[in-house]
Amino acid sequence: MTDVHSSQTTSIQTEIRVRYAETDAMAVAHHANYPVWFEVGRTDLMHALGLPYAEVEARGYYLMLSGLNVQYRRAARYDDRLTLTTHVSEVRSRTLKFTYQLHRAVLGGSADLPAELIATGETQHIATDKAYRPARLPDEVLKLLQGG
Amino acid sequence: MTDVHSSQTTSIQTEIRVRYAETDAMAVAHHANYPVWFEVGRTDLMHALGLPYAEVEARGYYLMLSGLNVQYRRAARYDDRLTLTTHVSEVRSRTLKFTYQLHRAVLGGSADLPAELIATGETQHIATDKAYRPARLPDEVLKLLQGG
Amino acid sequence: MTDVHSSQTTSIQTEIRVRYAETDAMAVAHHANYPVWFEVGRTDLMHALGLPYAEVEARGYYLMLSGLNVQYRRAARYDDRLTLTTHVSEVRSRTLKFTYQLHRAVLGGSADLPAELIATGETQHIATDKAYRPARLPDEVLKLLQGG
Amino acid sequence: MTDVHSSQTTSIQTEIRVRYAETDAMAVAHHANYPVWFEVGRTDLMHALGLPYAEVEARGYYLMLSGLNVQYRRAARYDDRLTLTTHVSEVRSRTLKFTYQLHRAVLGGSADLPAELIATGETQHIATDKAYRPARLPDEVLKLLQGG
Numbered sequence: 001m002t003d004v005h006s007s008q009t010t011s012i013q014t015e016i017r018v019r020y021a022e023t024d025a026m027a028v029a030h031h032a033n034y035p036v037w038f039e040v041g042r043t044d045l046m047h048a049l050g051l052p053y054a055e056v057e058a059r060g061y062y063l064m065l066s067g068l069n070v071q072y073r074r075a076a077r078y079d080d081r082l083t084l085t086t087h088v089s090e091v092r093s094r095t096l097k098f099t100y101q102l103h104r105a106v107l108g109g110s111a112d113l114p115a116e117l118i119a120t121g122e123t124q125h126i127a128t129d130k131a132y133r134p135a136r137l138p139d140e141v142l143k144l145l146q147g148g
Numbered sequence: 149m150t151d152v153h154s155s156q157t158t159s160i161q162t163e164i165r166v167r168y169a170e171t172d173a174m175a176v177a178h179h180a181n182y183p184v185w186f187e188v189g190r191t192d193l194m195h196a197l198g199l200p201y202a203e204v205e206a207r208g209y210y211l212m213l214s215g216l217n218v219q220y221r222r223a224a225r226y227d228d229r230l231t232l233t234t235h236v237s238e239v240r241s242r243t244l245k246f247t248y249q250l251h252r253a254v255l256g257g258s259a260d261l262p263a264e265l266i267a268t269g270e271t272q273h274i275a276t277d278k279a280y281r282p283a284r285l286p287d288e289v290l291k292l293l294q295g296g
Numbered sequence: 297m298t299d300v301h302s303s304q305t306t307s308i309q310t311e312i313r314v315r316y317a318e319t320d321a322m323a324v325a326h327h328a329n330y331p332v333w334f335e336v337g338r339t340d341l342m343h344a345l346g347l348p349y350a351e352v353e354a355r356g357y358y359l360m361l362s363g364l365n366v367q368y369r370r371a372a373r374y375d376d377r378l379t380l381t382t383h384v385s386e387v388r389s390r391t392l393k394f395t396y397q398l399h400r401a402v403l404g405g406s407a408d409l410p411a412e413l414i415a416t417g418e419t420q421h422i423a424t425d426k427a428y429r430p431a432r433l434p435d436e437v438l439k440l441l442q443g444g
Numbered sequence: 445m446t447d448v449h450s451s452q453t454t455s456i457q458t459e460i461r462v463r464y465a466e467t468d469a470m471a472v473a474h475h476a477n478y479p480v481w482f483e484v485g486r487t488d489l490m491h492a493l494g495l496p497y498a499e500v501e502a503r504g505y506y507l508m509l510s511g512l513n514v515q516y517r518r519a520a521r522y523d524d525r526l527t528l529t530t531h532v533s534e535v536r537s538r539t540l541k542f543t544y545q546l547h548r549a550v551l552g553g554s555a556d557l558p559a560e561l562i563a564t565g566e567t568q569h570i571a572t573d574k575a576y577r578p579a580r581l582p583d584e585v586l587k588l589l590q591g592g
Contacts, residue, residue: 020487021326021480023204025319025374028280031213032183032317036465039180043464043523053464054523057173062224065179070216075280078321079487096464110472132176132223168339168349169332169474173467173522180465184317191375201316202375226469227339227350228392309446324576327509328483331476344577361475364514371508371576428519432531 010044010147011087016102018080027074035068038121041086045098047147049088051144053058060130061137063096067124080104082118089122091145093136096125152272158295159235160193162264164250176223178290186248186269189234193246197236199292208278209285211244215272222266228252230266237270239293244273306443307383308341312398314376324371331364334396334417337382341394345384347440356426357433359392363420370414376400378414385418387441389432392421453530454591456489461544462524472519479512482544483566485530489542491531495588504574505581507540511568518562524548526562533566535589537580541570 016037024030046053056063076082083103090097099122103115129135137145164185172178204211213236224230231251238245247270251263277283284292312333320326342349352359372378378401386393395418399411425431433441460481468474490497500507520526527547534541543566547559573579581589 017487018483019480020320020483021328023321024316025321026210026212027324028212030317031182031216032187034216035180035183036463039464040461043461052523062174064174064176064220066220068179068182068216068218068220072214072216073214075212079496085301165336167340168335168468169476171469172470173469175469175471179562184315184524187314187316191313200375227348287356309520322506322508324508327512328476328479330512331479335476347586358470360470360472360516361518363513364475364478366512368510368512393566 004107010045010049011085012041012048014044014084014086016040016084018076018082019068020078022027023078026075028077029080031070031072034070034102034121035123037082037084037102038086038098038123041079041084041100042098042123043089045086049111049144049147051141056141059141061139061141062128062130062132063125063128063136064128064132065123066095066126068121069123070119070121072119074104076102076104076118083115088145088147093142094127094134096145098123098125103104115116149201152237152282158193158194158289158293159233160189160199162189162192162234164188164230164232166224166226167228168226171226174223176225177228179218179220182220182250182267182274183271185230185232185250186234186246186271189232189248190216190246190271193234193236197292197295199289207286207289209283209289210276210278210280211273212276213271214243214274218267218269219270220267222252222264223225224252224266226248233264235296236293237291242275242277242282244293246271246273306341306345307381308337308344308442310337310340310380310382312336312378312380313374314374314378316374321372322371324373325376327366327368330366330368330398330415330417331419333378333380333398334382334394334419337380337396337421338394341382341384345440345443347437352437355434357427357431357437358424358426359421360424360428361419361424362391364417365419366415366417368397368415370400370412372398372400372414384441384443387438389438390423390430392423392441394419394421417443454489454493454589455529456485456492457483458530459530460484460490460526462520462522462526464522467522472521473518473524473568475516476526478514478516478546478563478565481526481528481546482530482542482567485528485544486542486567489530489532491517493588493591494535495585500585503582503585505579505585506572506574506576507569508572508576510539510565512565513567514563514565516563518548518560520548525561527559530592532589535586537570537586538578540571540589542567542569548576
């Protein structure tokens, strides 16, 4: 994974290889796997930001998903190597948004072989305590999510 | 399952019981299961319309998912009995939309115990042939999807 | 679901309908779903025994899976209606075993249309406390698991 | 991934990072994910043998799972980095066996930090044609599976 983040932009690229178990009888990756991959992207991004999600939970918080949007452009297939780009797109004291672009083939390939866009998506999250009550994230957590 | 459909409205209710495998470390149903449940609702609805999805494929078509939107309102937990209401909300010759409401507890419960709204959602679909090329659905299929 | 249990035999039948998301590119139900279905059978069986699994956890115990064995005989497909028979096959103070038979078509069908055996399986479980340490199950729990 | 194979031994190591979606309400990786990981190991191993599984299907064969055995030793958790070692343990003209060892922490770590064994497993497979009828694998496929 390669991280690119500053105080302005906060994103990361993750390689996803389509598992056989993720295919369906149409011989393409089943659509319900995309939010699972997005979650893998968030895990990578939070590691890169110095705030592994396991630490967020250890501090007593959950980031619960409140909204999901996916636009599927092209089908993905077994063994495809996909590149997922995950961005933090909005950080508020109690809510977060992430956006996602999923491409086939390595980003940054030659101009002759541009990556194909497979899907785009967005997730919305609410910070809660361990009793699932909305909670304000600590300032140092918010700062890390904003790219330091 | 109970079906309610006319030439105007086309919907069905499906009971979903949350499986242990569908929970995650937050002890709630993981969000990626909701599109799987929606798909179960579509299966039930298409049976009720006299057009089982397996028949759509047998006729040479796929209904590929092109868009997914879920709003999560309350968490669902292991062994919860949920009621999923699935509607056909738009039928065009090449595209379809379905909407979903997921409640906890049986719909139509007493006024003292109204069902809790767990989530709402929408899916968009494109009709294709078996080579994944966009295709126009036959008139009799469209008619069935419109509730006959 | 139909329960059949006495102090001697303890089993239940559960209907499983194959979900589209459970199929794979071979157009059959992916093998990793069978242990998920077995777990649905255990949930049903424990309800029938008067010991819902959620109550086992509420009392402070987990029944962690320690072993899994599945023999796959015939493929299952999208929308197939399967009948899963779940048995408690061994109850000890710290370990349990369950066995499973999965058939296509309703068990007890006519002699002309005997049910097809799809798969058989066994799971082994260890009782632990919430810190994952092996623990002895209370006598009343053991008694319920033995069919009262 | 690192491949080690000769005409005698045929195995590979694959890194598996536990996804949040793979955890359950016990806060450990749900047992039904292990066969999915084993399949990822087989994909890697067949690439290393010069026989990507997608090519096996392109030649007109399926390797259908006929048996699965898993022994779970220790729980795995969200974000754990596991090392899966996949072996071809038996190659016959119509059937195959693979075995698996899953460890936490990088294999080959220092003597002070030996890898923990998380699980072991075995899968049995039957070669079929695309109509799911048992079939004999071509000699060159068998030779590649035997490590050339």
